[in-house]
Amino acid sequence: MNTRQQFTSDNYAGMCPEAWQAMMQANVGSLIPYGEDEWTSRAADAFRALFEKECEVFFVFNGTAANSLALAALCQSYNSVICSSYAHVETDECGAPEFFSNGSKLLVARTESAKLTEQDVRLLSTCRSDIHYPKPRAVTITQPTETGELYSLSEIRTLAQTCRELGLYLHMDGSRFANACAALGCTPADMTWRAGVDVLCFGGTKNGMAVSEAVLFFDRALADGFDYRCKQAGQLASKMRFLSAPWVGMLESGAWLRNARHANTCARRLAEQVVGQPGVSLMFPVQANGVFIHAQPAVLERLRACGWRFYTFIGGGARFMFAWDADMAEVDRLAADIKACAGAA
Amino acid sequence: MNTRQQFTSDNYAGMCPEAWQAMMQANVGSLIPYGEDEWTSRAADAFRALFEKECEVFFVFNGTAANSLALAALCQSYNSVICSSYAHVETDECGAPEFFSNGSKLLVARTESAKLTEQDVRLLSTCRSDIHYPKPRAVTITQPTETGELYSLSEIRTLAQTCRELGLYLHMDGSRFANACAALGCTPADMTWRAGVDVLCFGGTKNGMAVSEAVLFFDRALADGFDYRCKQAGQLASKMRFLSAPWVGMLESGAWLRNARHANTCARRLAEQVVGQPGVSLMFPVQANGVFIHAQPAVLERLRACGWRFYTFIGGGARFMFAWDADMAEVDRLAADIKACAGAA
Amino acid sequence: MNTRQQFTSDNYAGMCPEAWQAMMQANVGSLIPYGEDEWTSRAADAFRALFEKECEVFFVFNGTAANSLALAALCQSYNSVICSSYAHVETDECGAPEFFSNGSKLLVARTESAKLTEQDVRLLSTCRSDIHYPKPRAVTITQPTETGELYSLSEIRTLAQTCRELGLYLHMDGSRFANACAALGCTPADMTWRAGVDVLCFGGTKNGMAVSEAVLFFDRALADGFDYRCKQAGQLASKMRFLSAPWVGMLESGAWLRNARHANTCARRLAEQVVGQPGVSLMFPVQANGVFIHAQPAVLERLRACGWRFYTFIGGGARFMFAWDADMAEVDRLAADIKACAGAA
Amino acid sequence: MNTRQQFTSDNYAGMCPEAWQAMMQANVGSLIPYGEDEWTSRAADAFRALFEKECEVFFVFNGTAANSLALAALCQSYNSVICSSYAHVETDECGAPEFFSNGSKLLVARTESAKLTEQDVRLLSTCRSDIHYPKPRAVTITQPTETGELYSLSEIRTLAQTCRELGLYLHMDGSRFANACAALGCTPADMTWRAGVDVLCFGGTKNGMAVSEAVLFFDRALADGFDYRCKQAGQLASKMRFLSAPWVGMLESGAWLRNARHANTCARRLAEQVVGQPGVSLMFPVQANGVFIHAQPAVLERLRACGWRFYTFIGGGARFMFAWDADMAEVDRLAADIKACAGAA
Structure with a gap:
């Protein structure tokens, strides 16, 4: 099987050792299913400790x-959710948010940025108040964004205040939440509930796990019935320990943050090597673990011919995403190949 | 953590070595996500080989x-699904089939058995033909049943012929499918498509895995769009190898059948020791990996006081389910405790 | 076209003069659509006056x-609704409640009566509390029942108290609500909010209108967002006056009650003439506008041969339902035919 | 009540005499409900005659x-529907299409026109083919558009051919279909199935009726189960004659076309009087029964002060829509007021 490392996506990587180790330890004996086991409560407690908050996990x-279940918990079917035009829930979920919520519509900001602004939220939530327009009920932001950018704490706070003022909930799609924490150097609490975020989806898969994401409700009342919602929607694992134990491994060992730091470092390292090179430019500031490179189609073709796989679905640029297992030497090789391919133009 | 083995359910067990081993092997290097990897195609091929059929997996x-997705694929929202009153989709899924299908109603046979008969199907599908009754479109049977009983091949064939005649699809909930194969000693093909089953859900979790079930469409046309359906419903794993590799381990090594045989043996062993004992009786024939014991409430109380955990949700009897990891000595200890508790009456 | 009067159902009748007259008056000039017109506020006010309550209409x-929208407003998709096995929402709505609620399951009392009892509610709402069972959230009763029987005020109060105690809402399917008021001789308020009913669906169609039902929320907070819910579900009429003006005609003139009284009188008149006749018997007490007659199949066949159309979907008996337009002479003719057909045996 | 005629929308009008008369004739005697009556079959036959096609109605x-049910019939939940950014299903249905289809996403063309082009369809249906993008299955066009413009027969044919080539169904939202027929002077058949339209929603309300729309499937196979779909979704009238008889009146008398012609004439008459006036301009060509006028905010304010009500939700311009009952003298008065208000600047 293919062992050449690729940076096509951060879900090309396997499980990191800390997650694996904990899962191995959990694979012992009889355990109560459906999350009533000790691994699961230990994982939930680890989240509460990390976030300094008695949240529901x-x-x-x-x-x-x-993301779809969290939004469905915030909305009725006739409500709507405000998001950026880059939002993964809008572009890459095959209608999942609408399916889980039975019809809640996404209101997409028509701005050029992946970062939603206070103005976007105000416009979309106040432009209409008639019954033919689905009543706005939540705002979703992706941190870091799909373009590898970050909302500052101050920007999150402003959005949260705007939400509060307008009667909207603030949801954070944190499929790469750890990378944002590593990059901003702030605590998880500062980036979420202290800033006004109501619900966070904390991504485990891209952080080094196999198949688990955590949904955190900082306002516990919002979690009412969420256990039933998960069950009905086919998201309650019977052998829950295999989802929760890896989180224990990740959080208790600090791997969640180490993995993210490493990935971010690789992205910066690639960016630093290619920036300023003739024929290539960065499409977005490199603030987390992704690098988007603008270059002529011929350059990208040559890069593909070198064996590199990458997506170009955002603006035609080449996207590279780094995970916990990125090999620095391979990153450097990629940088060298980019320079060579661009220089050959 | 609790290490005393319990037979409360067959999802109390962890992963079996063969599944674990394959998952470990798969946890290497960069792999394409969303099922485009080699582990996933190898697992799908292993199913096709096992079922002697070019089915969609x-x-x-x-x-x-x-189960919910498979039924949703067979039905429109205004269709209905015929099932037994014991059917797990009816009793223990918190409305999941209705949620995934957007309203397909379950038509529940009001008979006393967990095994659906030709007469049940005929009655429920022909008793009404008006527009106020959701149009029957599928029949679902659980093999083995929730009571640990088996449909014979001949019974399946009869049901399938009835379905065909009435324009209904036949779905098999095989959350313990391997146990049925082990018990009947027939091939997977004989128990499914050769008998007329259209779609099978083959359970991995109770067979010794962590978090995966396989959906097999024997009529490939029925699978049209099922990949999109899975994606939209939050059932497409990005790191699919962690779901598929364990199947490779299970199927290629034969563990799927060994695990099931062992579990069935444990059930028979328990049954043989308690049958005929005063104060206890079997509620259902022991044909797979479950044993249901009828006894006075005081007997069950004493049994609980001995440290045994079990459910009594079916007819008030004690249910014991055996998994791949059941320890024969513990089974014997349970048998002895049951005899003692019953004898003390 | 067929003008021979039939008592097959109370929806065989047209519009009564009072409803028609008001609709004709409303068919004048330009009016604001979507319920912002004066006819609609006048109709809503008429309901508030009739119910002596500032309810939402x-x-x-x-x-x-x-009924489906009202239940969807009370439930989340993972909730369940307790009902009798005769409940129209269970037997004759083709899965509509599940469709509108995105999966809320109906928990059907397995008793022989169309009238739900306190015990039914307690059993179904407390028999299980695990997450695999959809969490009970509402109880629905039909007044009068599908069998033409009535809940007494005391029975409704008892059910409502039980609901309150168990954290359940009480919904009343009043597709023939006027007939219940006429029969019990009580005020609409006494039969609903004063007795503890949270939401009422008041049927206009069977009461003498063409196409309108009213949904009344006595606890206004429960109506939050219901206007959006109606809109999204295709239930907001643009030319609303044609739905609301007939209500003005019905309520302001008292026709709603007169129509119901007449229908009830016809039912009693039929019942009195056939009761005690050899070969026929009443299946249920005749308390509203329906009569269910038990007789040998041959008797029913002869009755059909006389030109009478009727359903036998409840227990094989002949159902006759009377509307505002029932002609007494025809009722008597039906009675005579029944006696003759039974006597011919 | 307000009797001053307004041209705010074509649903401000009541029922036209021909519809009313037929409804009155239908309000006689006992009739079979749920569409099994003679008025309903007569109305369906009138559609078949008008469209020269044995379509399902x-x-x-x-x-x-x-519209929502028709699209739900064409799509599975994971499919998508291509539409213009002006499409009523996208802008003014509060998420109804997503609700009825359980999540089918609308793919909105980002062009400036209300008229969808072949290029729009090609782009949106072929730009992606991955599983994260809901699979395109239908195209919906509004004829006339929400801006009062028309697709020519040739444009419809081109779109239909493109749909066929790409495996898409073509749905026509004809809430003002009669106005399009009147304007283009073509037969209903030419504008629909002969041009390649698969399903048409023919609007009755805006054409002079009270509460009915007709859904026509030209390919009868596509209508399979649609009767059940309507029932489950709360769209099957029990006293169907009150929906169908008015159609008999409209179609058999030719009122459907006369009404539309009159409305179109009024629109042209207004347009002709204001075009070329300083301070006002037409936003879109006036091709059906709507006129969109661009003017300074102060002009619109003065117009409102004259007592005229109108929407400005499309581009800030004033929208005027004419119905069957538009009074020419009032149209002229509106024209005069517009000129006066603009001239006063």
Whole structure:
């Protein structure tokens, strides 16, 4: 099987040792299913400790479900959710948010940025108040964004205040939440509930796990019935320990943050080597673990011919995403190949 | 943590070595996500070989989703699904089939048995033909049943012929499918498509895995769009190898059948020791890996006082389910405790 | 076209003069659509006056939608609704409640009566508390029942107290609500909010209108967002006056009660003439506008041969339902035919 | 009540005499409900005659339901529907299409026109083919558009051919279909199935009726189960004659076309009087029964002060829509007021 490392996506990587180790330890003996086991309560407690908050914690299988279920919990079918035009829930979930919520519509900001602004939220939530327009009920932001950018704490706070003022909930799609924490150097609490975030989906898969995402409700009342919601939607694991134990490994060992730091470092390292090179430019500031490179189609073709796989779905640029297992030498090789391919133009 | 073995359910067990080993092997290097990797195609091929059929194979996270998605693929929202009153989809899925299908109603046979008969199907599908009654479109049977009983091949064939005649699809909930194969000693093909089953949900979790069920469409046309359906419903794993590789381990090594045989043996062993004892009786024939014991409440109380955990949700009897990891000595100890508790009456 | 009067159902009748007259008056000039017109506020006020309560009032197109939307407003998808096995929402709505609520399951009391009892509610709402069982959230009763029987005020109060104690809402399917008021001789308020009913669907169609049902929320907080819910579900009429003006005609003139009294009188008149006749018997006490007659199949066949159309879907008996337009002479003719057909045996 | 005629929308009008008269004739005697009556078959036959086609015809309550149910019949939940950014299903249905289809996403063309082009369809249906993008299955066009413009027969044919080539169904939202027929002077058949339209929603409300829209499936196979779909979704009228008889009146008398012609004439008359006036301009070509006028905010304010009500939700311009009952003298008065208000600047 293919062992050449690729940076096509941060879900090309396997499980990191800390997650694996904990899962191995959990694979012992008879345990109560459906999350009533000790691994699961230990994982939930680890989240509460990390976030310095008695929040409600749920483990589901993947990010599609985590975000869609969280939004469904905030909305009725006739409500709507404000998001950026880059939002993964809008562009890459095959209608999952609408499916889980039975019809809640996404209101997409028509701005050029992946970062939603206070103005976007105000405009979309106040432009209409008639019954033919689905009543706005939540705002979702992706941190870091799909373009590898970050909301500052201050920007999150402003959005949260705007939400509060307008009667909207603030949801954070944190499929790469750890990378944002590593990059901003702030605590998870500062980036979420202290800033006004109501619900967070904390991504485990891209952080080094196999199949788990955590949904955290900082306002516990919002979690009412969420256990039933997960069950009905096919997101309650019977052998829950295999979803929760890896979180124990990740959080108790600090791997969640180490993995993210490493990935971010690789992204910066690639960016630093290619920036300023003739024929290539960065499409977005490199603030987390992704690098988007603009270059002529011929350059990208040559890069593909070198064996590199990458997506170009955002603006035609080449996207590279780094995970916990990125090999620095391979990053450097990629940088060298980019320079060579661009220089050959 | 609790290490005393319990037979409360067959999902108290962990992963069996063969599944674990394959998952470990798969945890290497960069792999294409969303099922485009080699482990996933190898697992799908292993199913096709085992079932001697070029069927369509999908891997989802759990049984709730597997059954609900399969039924949703067979039905429109205004259709209905015929099932037994013991059917897990009716009694223990918190409305999941209705949720995934957007309203398909379950038509529940009002007979006393967990095994659906030709007469049940005929009655429920022909008693009404007006527009106020959701149009029957599928029949679902659980093999083995929730009471640990088996449909014979001949019974399945009769049901399938009835379905065909009435324009209904036949779905098999095989959350313990391996136990049925082990018990009947027939091939998977004989028990499914050769008998007329259209779609099978083959349970991995109770067979010794962590979080995967396989959905097999023997009529490939029925699988049209099922990949999109899984994606939208939050059932497409990005790191699919962690769902598929364990199947490779299970199927290629034969563990799927060994595990099931062992579990069935344990059930028979318990049954043989308690049958005929005063104060206890078997509620259902012991044909797979479950034993249901009828006894006075005081007997069950004493049994609980001995440290045994069990459910009594079916007819007030004590249910014991055996998994791949059941320890014969513990089974014997349970048998002895049952005899002692019953004898003390 | 067929003008021979039939008592097959109370929806065989047209519009009564009072409803028609008001609709004709409303068919004048330009009016604001979507319920912002004066006819609609006048109709809503008429309901508030009749019910002596500042309730929220909505007009939708038919009973399927009224009941399904009301239940969807009370439940999340993972909730369940307790009902009798005769409940129209269970037997004759083609899965509509599940469709509108995105999966809320109906928990059907397995008793022989169309009238739900306190014990039914307690059993179904407390028999299980695990997450695999959809969490009970509402109780629905039909007044009068599908068998033409009535809940007494005391029975309703007892059910309502039980609901309150168990954290359940009480919904009343009043597709023939006027007939219940006429029969019990009580005020609409006494039969609903004063007795503890939270939401009522008041049927207009069977009371003498064309296409409108009213949904009344006595606890206004429960109506939050219901206007959006109606809109999204295709139940907001643009030319709302044609739904609301007939209500003005019905309520302000007292026709709603007169129509119901007449229908009830016809039912009693039929019942009195056939009761005690050899070969026929009443299946249920005749308390509203329906009569269910038990007789040998041969008797029913002869009755059909006389030109009478009727359903036998409840227990094989002949159902006759009377509307505002029932002609006494025809009722007597039906009675005579029944006696003759039974006597011929 | 307000009797001053307004041209705010074409649903401010009541029922036209021909519809009313037929409804009055239908309000006689006992009739079989749920569409099994003679008025309903006569109305369906009138549609078949008008469209010169043995199509399947259904009557539902309003346009929200007609369009949403038709699209739900063409799509599975994971499919998507291509539409213009002006499409009523996207902008003014509060998420109804997503609700009825359980999540089918609308793919909105980002062009400036209300008229969808072949290029729009190609782009949106072929830009992606991955599983994270809901699979395109239908195209919906509004004829006339929400801006009062028309697709020519040739444009419809081109779109239909493109749809066929790409495996997409073509749905026509004809809430003002009669106005399009009147304007283009073509037969209903030419504008629909002969041009390649698969399903049409023919609007009755805006054409002079009270509460009915017709859904026509030209390919009868596509209508399979649609009767059940309507029932489950609360769109099956029990006293169907009140929805169908008005159609008999409209179609058999030719009122459907006369009404539309009159409305179109009024629109042209207004347009002709204001075009070329300083301070006002037409936003879109006036091709059906709507006129969109661009003017300074101060002009619109003065117009409102004159007592005229109008919407400005499309580009800030004033929208005027004419119905069957538009009074020419009032149209002229509106024209005079517009000129005066603009001239006063």
